[in-house]
Amino acid sequence: MNLATAFAASVEKRPDKIALYWGESEFSYAKLFAQSCALAAELTGKFGVKPGDRVALWVKNCPEFVTSVFGILSAGGVVVPINNFLKPAEVSYIVNDAGANVLITDAELAAHSDTLKAARPALEILRVEEFPALNPSSNLHSPSSCSEKDLAAMLYTSGTTGHPKGAMLTHGNFLHNVASCVVALKVREDDRVVVALPQFHSFMFTVGTLLPVLCGGGILLLKTLHPFKSVLEEIARHHGTILPAVPSFYRAVLAVPEFSRLPLRLCISGGAPLPVEVFNEFTLKFPFPLREGYGPTESSPVATVNPIYGINKPGSIGKPIPNVELSIRDEAGQELPIGEICIRGGNVMRGYWNQPEETAKVLRDGWLYTGDVGYCDTDGYYYITDRKKDMLLVNGNNVYPREIEEVIYQFPGIKETAVIGVPDARRGERPVAFVIAAEGQAVEEKALLQFVRGKLADYKVPKRVVFVSALPRNAMGKILKTELRKQTVQ
Numbered sequence: 001m002n003l004a005t006a007f008a009a010s011v012e013k014r015p016d017k018i019a020l021y022w023g024e025s026e027f028s029y030a031k032l033f034a035q036s037c038a039l040a041a042e043l044t045g046k047f048g049v050k051p052g053d054r055v056a057l058w059v060k061n062c063p064e065f066v067t068s069v070f071g072i073l074s075a076g077g078v079v080v081p082i083n084n085f086l087k088p089a090e091v092s093y094i095v096n097d098a099g100a101n102v103l104i105t106d107a108e109l110a111a112h113s114d115t116l117k118a119a120r121p122a123l124e125i126l127r128v129e130e131f132p133a134l135n136p137s138s139n140l141h142s143p144s145s146c147s148e149k150d151l152a153a154m155l156y157t158s159g160t161t162g163h164p165k166g167a168m169l170t171h172g173n174f175l176h177n178v179a180s181c182v183v184a185l186k187v188r189e190d191d192r193v194v195v196a197l198p199q200f201h202s203f204m205f206t207v208g209t210l211l212p213v214l215c216g217g218g219i220l221l222l223k224t225l226h227p228f229k230s231v232l233e234e235i236a237r238h239h240g241t242i243l244p245a246v247p248s249f250y251r252a253v254l255a256v257p258e259f260s261r262l263p264l265r266l267c268i269s270g271g272a273p274l275p276v277e278v279f280n281e282f283t284l285k286f287p288f289p290l291r292e293g294y295g296p297t298e299s300s301p302v303a304t305v306n307p308i309y310g311i312n313k314p315g316s317i318g319k320p321i322p323n324v325e326l327s328i329r330d331e332a333g334q335e336l337p338i339g340e341i342c343i344r345g346g347n348v349m350r351g352y353w354n355q356p357e358e359t360a361k362v363l364r365d366g367w368l369y370t371g372d373v374g375y376c377d378t379d380g381y382y383y384i385t386d387r388k389k390d391m392l393l394v395n396g397n398n399v400y401p402r403e404i405e406e407v408i409y410q411f412p413g414i415k416e417t418a419v420i421g422v423p424d425a426r427r428g429e430r431p432v433a434f435v436i437a438a439e440g441q442a443v444e445e446k447a448l449l450q451f452v453r454g455k456l457a458d459y460k461v462p463k464r465v466v467f468v469s470a471l472p473r474n475a476m477g478k479i480l481k482t483e484l485r486k487q488t489v490q
Helices: 003-013 029-045 063-074 088-098 109-119 171-184 202-214 228-237 247-253 257-261 276-285 356-362 401-409 445-453 481-486
Strands: 018-022 025-028 054-058 078-081 102-105 124-127 151-156 166-170 192-195 218-221 242-245 266-269 290-294 324-329 338-345 367-376 382-387 392-394 397-399 414-424 428-437 464-467
Touching: 003 029, 003 063, 003 171, 003 202, 018 029, 018 063, 025 029, 029 063, 054 063, 054 088, 063 078, 063 102, 063 202, 078 088, 088 109, 088 166, 102 109, 109 124, 151 171, 151 202, 166 171, 171 202, 192 202, 202 218, 202 242, 228 257, 247 266, 247 276, 247 414, 257 276, 276 290, 276 401, 324 367, 338 382, 356 367, 382 401, 392 428, 397 401, 401 414, 401 428, 401 445, 414 481, 445 464
Parallel strands: 018 218, 054 078, 054 102, 078 151, 102 124, 192 218, 192 242, 242 266, 266 290, 428 464
Antiparallel strands: 018 025, 151 166, 324 338, 338 367, 367 382, 392 397, 414 428
């Protein structure tokens, strides 16, 4: 079994069912399969793609992303999705690092073809607008005979420090993660997953693409998030039932009462910590559940989620999904009450592409060391206190920015906040809070700091508050604290 044969089996059961909605266009399982087969034949025949060859995929959200994924997999290739917000030099690095000689892109991004080919002369470029036409009389391309141990995709990490690394994920990794998600999220064949986030991201690659089509559901691919009214109309018209999104999205919908009338049965938050205040307000306003989950790219990516039915704990990333284990450990591998969150299971990557030293740092004794610091309560629910690299050391005391952020969110008039550490001659480090005030609200630094001081130890109180109109983010909406640190905050 591999992803291509699993898709073929899903198509065989329901060829005429709609698999993907895109505005006014609808794509049946049979149509998506035929398109992916035609692309696979083109990749192997015209472009010479062989099993194990990496094929880069650099497109904005579109139905052809799905066609490309299964077309590449059917040809035995390895999918290398690339962030469509990256600049040509950044794309060139990934294409060269992956050793990809074929790049699938769209007409707009193809404007950078000369730059990309100058960096890699062997690179051949195929635009989605030039995909092969379907010939009803031709035989469908037979899916590759890859095994579960073979590579299916290389998903490049965001690379907050240095160059991004390619996480090598196998067919078995994804099949394992999809099967676990089906159970954890109670996925049904009548579910339609709303894809509002970038398809290249690991969260959407698995939950927004593989999960719905392999279990017989549907993909509702949104063309735009603006205006928000059109998003509501699309979800209502096509009866979207599962909405995976990031915390900033759920913060935004709090001001949209019409959101409560959508046919959703489940909202999932991932990609960044969900503030407790956002969860509480969402729960009060809307009739469907919001559940926080967690998982790094290296675990395909889902590792935990709060139970859909049963106890949900605000601030927690939930419990491990079926057939996945979590553990809290130190650098030596000893279990601790609080420490680095480690993951073990069939969803964990093979390693980083051509980076054995980096692989050895995170894969040890069968465990994936995530770089996230946290703990597990007596009920088996896990909590992330912060990223290991974001933790501050103030007068020898560990300080977790998220703890400070959660308190700041409780202060009236706060729209968003991010806390970082800055060097301090006497204390080693001191926290600094970046704050966005809610529209029409005036927040005073002195009053805010006094509020925080009443709830946290003095050494945890920010040295100062920096009021800003926006926070730097990556393509998934995650706040880039590395960029904040570059700003003058001394």
